[in-house]
Amino acid sequence: MGNRISRRTKSKASAESSNGESFDYSDGATSTHSTPKFPDLPFALSEVETARQRNEHFLLKHVFQKSYFAPIDNLLEQENSNVAILDYGSGVCFTWIVEMANDFPNTMCYGLNLFKVPDTEDFPHIPPNLHFDKANILQGIDHSSDSFDFIHQRNMVHLYHGDDISFIIGEMMRLLKSGGYVELVEYDIMPKRAGPLFSRLFECVFHYLKSQQKYLFQGPKLKRFLQQGGFQDIKAEYVSIPVCWGGYMGKLMYENILAGVRHLGPIIYQDLFKSDADFDEKHFEEYVDKAFDECVEYKTYSNIHWAYGRKPT
Structure with missing residues (x-):
């Protein structure tokens, strides 16, 4: 499958979009962050994490x-x-792309994951179009240019470093057919x-992510990233989700955040308590x-943003 673009062919200091526009991350600066990518899994592939991702999908x-x-309904x-559609980072469960394959049997559906591809034991009834x-994904996707009508991606904030963003958006532009759409959710x-x-608590989470990734691929900036990447007909919005209140949604949001916070507990513990002490699980809990x-x-509520844009014809 040809026309694969390697991450290694990109200049490390480059933060330029496919239309020649420089990516502005947060304060007008472009990133030259060069920390090795994916030294460890951002979240351990455990039963807890699998359940969290599945529950988050239904949330x-x-x-x-x-x-x-x-x-893209008519399409x-x-x-x-x-x-053909591509789920760019499907997570452990591949839930979104599995549902799309079942809902649209005439559409070729591709689920892309960094760490694991499920086998028949994970999915005994894989749709034939999946x-x-x-x-x-930071080394380029092994699909030809102009392969997909729609690319979907969500919840990748913990994976991308600042200098990855222009490459990722450019790779999506390459993979899309003329007039195709990309949609981001963060x-x-x-x-x-x-x-x-x-x-x-979340200041400490934010500080940790910034220390690892410098500039964050988070919801409020999705529209800007698509604009800088050369996409057209961009639309962006957000939805607010209650945390610990508001019934079913508040409960699911609580469970989703709790799983993530527990994973980061040993990492942010000293910052949270301004202490050099070793992690104390009981104290943290x-x-x-x-x-x-509180x-x-x-x-309290959390906003989740979505944005989509069209590749120029």
């Missing part, structure tokens, strides 16, 4: 009341077509209307419990 489907926002419903790929890392304990209790009192 977002409940919140959005749809699987995508881009105007996906065509019979005997050559329509294909799984494993690849380091959280705003910092919660809204949070109490002091919950705010402090007591803090986290109080922080989540969410009910303050009616």
Whole structure:
């Protein structure tokens, strides 16, 4: 499968989009961050993480009341077509792309993951129009240019370094057919209307991510990244999700955040408590419990953003 673009062919200092425009990450600077990519899994491939990703999928489907926002309904419903879609970073469960393959049997669906490709034991009933790929997306995707009508990606904030963003957006542009759509979905890392304990907790999470990634691929910047990447007809919006209150959604959001916070606990512990002490799980859990209790009192919520854009014809 030809026309593969290697990450190694890109200049390390380059932060230029496919249309020659320089990527502006947060403060007008371009990143030259060169930390080795993916030295470890961002989240351990455990039963807990598998359950978290699956539950998060159904949380977002409940919140959005749809699987995508881009105007591609007529395209996906065509019979005997050559329509192809790509889920760019499918996670452990591949849930989104599996559902799309079942919902649109005439569409060729590809799920791409960095770490694991499921086998028949994971998915005993794989739809015939579904294909799984494993690849380091920062080294380029082994598909020809102009291969896909739609590319979907979500929840990659913990994977991309600042200087990866221009390459990733450019690679999506390469892979899309003329007039095809890309859609991105990401959280705003910092919660809204949070109490002091919950705010402090997420300040530490934010500090850690910034120390690792320099500039973050987070929700509020999706529209800007698509604009700088040369996409057209861009639309962006966000939905607010309650944390620990508001019924079913608040419960799912609590469980989703809790799993992530517990994973990062040993990493952010010293920053959180301004101490050199070793990680104390009981001490940390007591803090986290109080922080989540605040969410009910303050009616804390988190925003998740989506944006889509069209490749010029």
